[in-house]
Amino acid sequence: MLANLLKLKPKIIIVAAHPLTINTFLREITRRLSKWAEIYVLINFDQNDFIHSDVKENAKLISVPIQRKISLLKDLWAFFILLKEIFLIKPNCIISATPKAGFLTQLSSFLLMIQTRLHIFTGQVWVNKKRILRYILKNIDTLTGKFTTMNLVDGSAQQKFLINEKVLNYRKSRVTGYGSVSGVDLNKFRFSIKHRNELRSKYNLQDNDLVIIYLGRIDKDKGISDLVEAFEKFILPKNKNSHLFIVGYPESSSLISSLMQSKEILGRHLQLIGPTLNPEKYLSFADIFCLPSYREGLNVTLLEAAACELSCVSTDIYGTHDALIDEISGLKYKPKDIEQLASQINRIIKDKKLTAKLKANALERVKKYFDSKIVSELFDKFIFDLLKK
Numbered sequence: 001m002l003a004n005l006l007k008l009k010p011k012i013i014i015v016a017a018h019p020l021t022i023n024t025f026l027r028e029i030t031r032r033l034s035k036w037a038e039i040y041v042l043i044n045f046d047q048n049d050f051i052h053s054d055v056k057e058n059a060k061l062i063s064v065p066i067q068r069k070i071s072l073l074k075d076l077w078a079f080f081i082l083l084k085e086i087f088l089i090k091p092n093c094i095i096s097a098t099p100k101a102g103f104l105t106q107l108s109s110f111l112l113m114i115q116t117r118l119h120i121f122t123g124q125v126w127v128n129k130k131r132i133l134r135y136i137l138k139n140i141d142t143l144t145g146k147f148t149t150m151n152l153v154d155g156s157a158q159q160k161f162l163i164n165e166k167v168l169n170y171r172k173s174r175v176t177g178y179g180s181v182s183g184v185d186l187n188k189f190r191f192s193i194k195h196r197n198e199l200r201s202k203y204n205l206q207d208n209d210l211v212i213i214y215l216g217r218i219d220k221d222k223g224i225s226d227l228v229e230a231f232e233k234f235i236l237p238k239n240k241n242s243h244l245f246i247v248g249y250p251e252s253s254s255l256i257s258s259l260m261q262s263k264e265i266l267g268r269h270l271q272l273i274g275p276t277l278n279p280e281k282y283l284s285f286a287d288i289f290c291l292p293s294y295r296e297g298l299n300v301t302l303l304e305a306a307a308c309e310l311s312c313v314s315t316d317i318y319g320t321h322d323a324l325i326d327e328i329s330g331l332k333y334k335p336k337d338i339e340q341l342a343s344q345i346n347r348i349i350k351d352k353k354l355t356a357k358l359k360a361n362a363l364e365r366v367k368k369y370f371d372s373k374i375v376s377e378l379f380d381k382f383i384f385d386l387l388k389k
Helices: 002-007 019-024 027-033 072-089 099-111 131-147 156-164 193-202 224-235 253-269 279-285 300-307 338-350 352-369 372-388
Strands: 011-015 038-043 060-063 093-097 116-121 150-153 210-215 242-247 270-273 288-291 311-315 331-333
Touching: 011 027, 011 072, 011 099, 019 027, 019 038, 027 038, 027 372, 038 072, 072 099, 093 099, 093 372, 099 116, 099 131, 116 131, 116 156, 116 372, 150 156, 150 372, 193 279, 210 224, 210 279, 224 242, 224 253, 224 338, 242 253, 242 279, 253 270, 279 300, 288 300, 288 338, 300 311, 300 352, 311 338, 311 352, 331 338, 338 352
Parallel strands: 011 038, 011 093, 038 060, 093 116, 116 150, 210 242, 210 288, 242 270, 288 311, 311 331
Antiparallel strands: none
C-alpha cells in the first residue's frame, strides 16, 4: 500500500460548507497534502468569494451548494451533487469539516464505500439548543461519526465531552498533538507596532487608549451582547479611554440591529467592523481579546491573539480548555455572567503584573504547542498513516 501511495498520487477530497472554513482552518492542510496527493476542494462558493491562493493553486475547486442552515430540499440537492462528484472523482480519502457538510459528505462516502472517511469535529451547534432541536442536531453528529472510518477532534477536552455524550468513542476518535486543526501561523500572527500605529491612526486613537476586541463570527451563540453590556455598564464607566471593537462576518440580522442600537448609545467607543482579510492587524492594534462564546471547539483566535501578545479573557467552556489555561495564560468567567466578565477585564486593566505574566505564558504556550508548522505536519502524517492501512 505504501509503495502504491508513493508511485501514484492518491486522491483526497476536502469538503466544507463555506470558503471561510477552507481559508482559515484547512488552508495549510490543503497546501501540505497537495505535495503528495491530488486534492479536490468541494465548497459552496461563487466567483465573488475570496479563496486563498494556497487553496486555489494546490487544489481543484468544485462548487457544491451546501447551506449552513437546515433546508430539506436544498440539503437533498446538495447530497445528490456530492454523491455525483464523489463517484466521479473516486477518492482514496474524503475529509469533511462543519456539521452539515460533515453529515452529507460522510453519508455520501459511506454509501459509495470510500476507503478512508474522516470528519473533523470543531464545535457542536447542539450544545446550547433545547429539547427536540438538540436531540436532532446531536443525533446528526452521532450519525456522522458512525459513517466515518475515523474522526479527528480539535482538542482533548472536546473529545472527552463528545465521548461522555456518547457521540464518539475512543476507538474511532483522535486528537493530534495538543489539539487544533490549523494551529497558528507565527510569521503572520505576531505583534506589529506598524499595524498598531496604522489602525490607531485610522480610528483616531492614542497609544494609551484601551482597545478591547472581539474577532470572529457575529452570531448570538458567540455571546457578543454580553460583552457589549459588560462594556457599557461596568468597563467604560471606570475606563473612559476604553473602546470596544467587534470585528467579523455578520450572521444574525437581529444581533446586528441590537448592536447598532448600542452603537447609538456608546458612539465612537463601540466600533462595528465587518469581516477582515487581515485579522493579525486588528489583533496587534488591540490590548485585550475577549471570547464571550457559549459554545466552541478549540478556538484558534484565542491562540492567534496570544501570538500577537494580547491579554485574553474567555468563557469557561469545554472548547476553551485546551486554548486557554485560567490564571496562567488568560482569565475565564462563567458564560452569561456579565459582572464576572467585566470584573476579569477590569483585573487585566488594573493589574499590570498579572497582565505581563498572562501574556508571556500564553505566547510561550502557542509557540511550543500550536505553531501551524507543527500542527499541520502532525495532521499530514495522520492522513498519510490512515491511507497506508
